[in-house]
Every structure is written in C-alpha cells, then in structure tokens.
Amino acid sequence: MHVQTISINPVDRLLSKGLQNLWYPVCPSDFVQDKPVSLRRFGYKIALWRDAAGQVHALEDHCPHRGAPLSQGVILGDRLACPYHGVEVRCDGTVTKVPGSPGCKLEGARAALDFHVHEAHGAIFLFNSDTHVDAPPAFRMPEELTSPEYSNFLCYAEWRTDYRYAIDNVMDPMHGTFLHKQSHSMADGDSKATFQVRETDLGFVFEKAGQRGVNFDWTEWGETDMHWMRLEIPYPKTGGPGGNFAIIACVTPISPELCAVFFWRCRRVQGWMRDTWRFLYRNRLEARHWTVLEQDRVMMEQMELDANERENLYQHDIGLVRLRRRLRRLAEEQLEGSGAA
Amino acid sequence: MAVERYLEPHQARQRPATLFEDLLGDAIERAFGEGVQTLPELVAYINRSGPAGENGEAWTEPSFAALMQRLGH
Ligand code: FES
Ligand SMILES: [Fe+2]
Numbered sequence: 001m002h003v004q005t006i007s008i009n010p011v012d013r014l015l016s017k018g019l020q021n022l023w024y025p026v027c028p029s030d031f032v033q034d035k036p037v038s039l040r041r042f043g044y045k046i047a048l049w050r051d052a053a054g055q056v057h058a059l060e061d062h063c064p065h066r067g068a069p070l071s072q073g074v075i076l077g078d079r080l081a082c083p084y085h086g087v088e089v090r091c092d093g094t095v096t097k098v099p100g101s102p103g104c105k106l107e108g109a110r111a112a113l114d115f116h117v118h119e120a121h122g123a124i125f126l127f128n129s130d131t132h133v134d135a136p137p138a139f140r141m142p143e144e145l146t147s148p149e150y151s152n153f154l155c156y157a158e159w160r161t162d163y164r165y166a167i168d169n170v171m172d173p174m175h176g177t178f179l180h181k182q183s184h185s186m187a188d189g190d191s192k193a194t195f196q197v198r199e200t201d202l203g204f205v206f207e208k209a210g211q212r213g214v215n216f217d218w219t220e221w222g223e224t225d226m227h228w229m230r231l232e233i234p235y236p237k238t239g240g241p242g243g244n245f246a247i248i249a250c251v252t253p254i255s256p257e258l259c260a261v262f263f264w265r266c267r268r269v270q271g272w273m274r275d276t277w278r279f280l281y282r283n284r285l286e287a288r289h290w291t292v293l294e295q296d297r298v299m300m301e302q303m304e305l306d307a308n309e310r311e312n313l314y315q316h317d318i319g320l321v322r323l324r325r326r327l328r329r330l331a332e333e334q335l336e337g338s339g340a341a
Numbered sequence: 342m343a344v345e346r347y348l349e350p351h352q353a354r355q356r357p358a359t360l361f362e363d364l365l366g367d368a369i370e371r372a373f374g375e376g377v378q379t380l381p382e383l384v385a386y387i388n389r390s391g392p393a394g395e396n397g398e399a400w401t402e403p404s405f406a407a408l409m410q411r412l413g414h
Binding site for chain 2: 028153154155156157158159160237239240241271272274278279282283286287290297
C-alpha cells in the first residue's frame, strides 16, 4: 500500500501538482475525436474537444454556472453547451449564452478557465496556467522531433506513481545496466561508472565520464517553456544502418499517484532505411521497447510514494539531485511571482 | 484501490502483423545482424534466404523499397 503524506509546504504542494506556465503533453492526438473528453492533468479536470475544422480546444471541465462537467455537454464549434442548464462557454473561457436567464451578468463574463492548445508530434499539448494567458510562449521541441532528418514514433503510457519518480528514472541512466540487463539494447557497458554534469544552453547533460554510444550513457534535461529529457540508446546490429535511437521524454502529472509518460522514439534515418526501420518498429521493435518500458513501470509502481524521503544517494544520483534542486527553485520563483510565498 | 490506466503495448500498428511480414522482418534482422548495410545487399540477402515477394516473385530494389514505404509509411 502506498502511504500518502499530506504536505503543507507550498513548494511541495505546487510541485506535487506540477509547475505552472509550461507546455505539457496531455494525451495522444487520437484520444480526442468527435466527442468531448475529460482528462485529469496537473491538478485540473480538463474538457477537450475538436471543432468542425479539427482544431482542439480545452477548458477546465467545470461549468461556470454550478460546476457541472462541460465534457458531458454538446460541441458547438468553438463552444461547449453544458448539459445541466445549457450554458454555453467559448474556448477562451467566455460565457456566450445563458439560455435560462438571457442578459444575466454571467453572459459575456470570462468565467471559465481556458488552456492554450498545441497539437504536434502525435500528441496534444496544453499550456498549464491557473489564469487566462493571452498569448502563450512559443512551442519548441528538440530537433529529433522537429527536423525532417528524423523519424519518430510516440509511445504513451500511464503509470501509477508520482510523476517525479518517472522523471528521476530518466535522469538515472545507470539503472539501464542493472534493471534492463537482459534487454535487447542495454546488455553492454561498464556496470561501474563516474558521472559528470555539463551545462547546456537549455539545461544540463548528465553523462558517464568516458563512455558514449555503448549503453544508456547520458541523459539531458531541457527547458524550452516545456520540460523534456533526451537520451540515446544504441541499437544492436540487427537494427540496421541508422545508428542510435534517441528518446525524447516528457512526464505529465495526472494525480498524486498517477502520471502520463510520453516517449518519442526517434532515429536519424531517411529513404529506404527510414521505411525499413518503421516497418521493423511496427512489426517487432515496438514490442521489445515495450518490454523494457514495463520493467521501468513495474519498478516505479512498486516504489512507496514516500520512498524518496529516506534515501542514501551516491555519485550516480547527482543528475537527479541537480534536477530536484532546479525544480524546487522554479517552484519557489513561481510562488514568489504569484505573491503566495 | 487500483487506478485504471492506459497501458497499450501496440500503438504504432493498426492491425496484427501477418505471417509474411513476420518472415520478412526475420530476414531483414538476420541480414542486418550479418552486417548488411546497403539496399542492394539487403535485397540480395532476402532473395537468398527470405520469403518471396507478395505474389511469389523475386525481390528487386524498387519492389522492396515500395513495400517498405507502404508498410513503414
Ligand atoms: S451547471 Fe452548467 S449550466 Fe448549470
Ligand atoms: Fe529504463
């Protein structure tokens, strides 16, 4: 059984829901089709829907009248009609119609919380803010996703753990040598290593000193108004020409004990090599990657939720120590900015 | 209480693989494992020790590339 400690520290409270003013992927694109859907993400329940042109919109799934779920209502293009008393809310949060009391004060009020939406790389991203944001910061992802020289597949999963365990797991390359010892791609490499941290323009790289391209040897933390991680893992010879594959990872909190993980598996391949890799990925590589990822999931889900309150860290853990400190710093800044600290 | 969650091992393909695709995948992986790097080498290898093309014909570079393009779109 997980034991949930109720934290009253505002930094911990903010971090447990997820930092604000960031883009987060919330689900694969095909989760939102012709009906509204309701998703819990970063402390909110959110209604998402597509208008007739296929554009996705997102509002807090809470009708400004009396809080009924807007996601149970009807799509009217860029508006939703609440199923309870028919109030219509536009995608920018404005109540456009109160059928039961025309002309009342609620009509015309921007009474619902809206989220900016960006659809890319097979996923839907929302900008997390607790107030209306006129224009969100630019959406930027690493070149493995944006450059036509690369090809990618998204793997999406939900893990029953606090999102920070999933992040720590990616910032801990050394687990590859042990947890994934029997895997198709991580059997090689020294099981003892010294790590170092190297600053980058967007964050930092945590890497094994003196080992590259053998195993899961480095991982990068990046901040571009979105938090992402990047790493590379070599393919065995059977993976064919095209070299390592890269993973771009994002983790989005759902609740204190559930998170959404997004792993884009990318490879720099073109022409027949690209198509052959994509064929092999569908035919068999996806299943092998899944087996490895399941080892991570099972391990994460077996960690007690307060396991990270009693640790004895050593040199291999400086990457995640560094990251935890960074996230706390960002949370403190966010609280100071909102005047709540 | 168990939390319902999305865990779907197959997200990239719309249908299960066919036997033909499995045999072709086996042959491609064997070829790569033996050091094949180029398209002509790969096509020659599959003609030697892989399944015949979809209508029983021998593979050519264009026919192999076209099938990969369709299956790997
Ligand atoms: S609660 Fe939505 S219209 Fe009344
Ligand atoms: Fe792992």
